[in-house]
Amino acid sequence: MTNLVLPTYQDVELAAKRIENYANKTPVMTSHTANDMLGAELFFKCENYQRMGAFKFRGAMNALSQFTPEQKAAGVITFSSGNHAQGIALAAKLLNIPATIAMPLDAPVVKVAATKGYGANVVYFDRYKDDREQFCQELVNKHGYTLIPPYDHPQIIAGQGTAAKELFEEVGELDALFVCLGGGGLLSGSALAARALSPNCKIYGVEPEAGNDGQQSFRTGKIVHIDTPKTIADGAQTSHLGHYTFEIIRNNVDDILTVTDNELIDCMKFYAERMKMIVEPTGCLSFAAVKAMKAQLQGKRIGIIISGGNVDITRFAEFLA
Ligand SMILES: *Cc1c(COP(=O)(O)O)cnc(C)c1O
Numbered sequence: 674m675t676n677l678v679l680p681t682y683q684d685v686e687l688a689a690k691r692i693e694n695y696a697n698k699t700p701v702m703t704s705h706t707a708n709d710m711l712g713a714e715l716f717f718k719c720e721n722y723q724r725m726g727a728f729k730f731r732g733a734m735n736a737l738s739q740f741t742p743e744q745k746a747a748g749v750i751t752f753s754s755g756n757h758a759q760g761i762a763l764a765a766k767l768l769n770i771p772a773t774i775a776m777p778l779d780a781p782v783v784k785v786a787a788t789k790g791y792g793a794n795v796v797y798f799d800r801y802k803d804d805r806e807q808f809c810q811e812l813v814n815k816h817g818y819t820l821i822p823p824y825d826h827p828q829i830i831a832g833q834g835t836a837a838k839e840l841f842e843e844v845g846e847l848d849a850l851f852v853c854l855g856g857g858g859l860l861s862g863s864a865l866a867a868r869a870l871s872p873n874c875k876i877y878g879v880e881p882e883a884g885n886d887g888q889q890s891f892r893t894g895k896i897v898h899i900d901t902p903k904t905i906a907d908g909a910q911t912s913h914l915g916h917y918t919f920e921i922i923r924n925n926v927d928d929i930l931t932v933t934d935n936e937l938i939d940c941m942k943f944y945a946e947r948m949k950m951i952v953e954p955t956g957c958l959s960f961a962a963v964k965a966m967k968a969q970l971q972g973k974r975i976g977i978i979i980s981g982g983n984v985d986i987t988r989f990a991e992f993l994a
Pocket of ligand 1: 824859
């Protein structure tokens with residue numbers, strides 16, 4: 674993969690225009706308690722308040738709103754059991770595009786229900802027997818669907834970058850930006866926005882320690898694949914970065930950091946108790962890394978992207994207990 678045409682900040686600007694009538698302009702929150710605790714000035718971009726509860730709606734809306742009439746008529750397909758499925762399902766519903774979501778047979782009932790609730794058609798594959806991409810490809814061949822993957826796609830990346838764009842436009846330049854990292858759509862889009870709007874801002878991706886494929890890839894200079902990691906950060910259980918996302922990340926990101934599940938739980942408690950917010954485990958990655966880097970961040974202006982808030986409420990209560 675040498676001739677990738679990478680998205681640019683201009684694509685992020687175009688994405689922002691395409692989605693502005695559909696996506697929420699999410700709030701930027703501050704907390705005196707957090708500032709005092711860290712000795713820094715923190716700005717939390719709250720994508721847990723995005724439509725369907727996570728930033729994924731941005732990329733999905735940007736991609737689907739560029740479909741041709743033929744693509745719209747045939748429909749969209751994707752594979753995911755998480756927030757991308759719901760983002761695609763909601764965007765498709767708003768644009769009157771039929772959506773098919775391929776989910777593993779053992780996907781959580783709540784996620785299947787949420788996806789069906791947006792009107793999408795759910796088809797099941799066996800995650801131990803079927804290759805999910807091949808499974809989708811067969812349906813693409815048969816029905817003419819357009820496949821929109823969760824992160825490795827220029828229009829997805831550009832859409833995800835609109836959250837950081839809004840953050841910089843609201844609070845001005847920052848010294849550092851911390852972004853949750855799975856397959857890298859959010860991080861690479863954020864990096865495009867940061868480079869354009871706050872050129873001296875350091876950019877950090879944050880992964881669960883158990884799934885540090887992004888950190889390994891960043892440090893070795895090639896995409897490292899790992900087995901599906903065991904972590905409570907289910908939005909970051911990806912086994913490898915994408916070709917587009919890796920290229921943007923290696924060129925623009927300053928470092929990739931990791932945090933443990935216990936550090937995520939501490940942040941979840943902080944968000945609930947001090948800021949009155951429900952944040953899903955994956956959404957806690959960015960703040961957890963800021964807390965761990967405290968000594969180097971004294972007096973700095975820090976952006977923290979909270980990526981989403983979709984967590985089963987019973988599970989959430991168990992984390993807090
Ligand atoms: C998808 C997701 C991520 C990871 O995003 P990538 O673009 O795959 O890096 C992080 N947090 C939440 C809540 C997500 O849904």
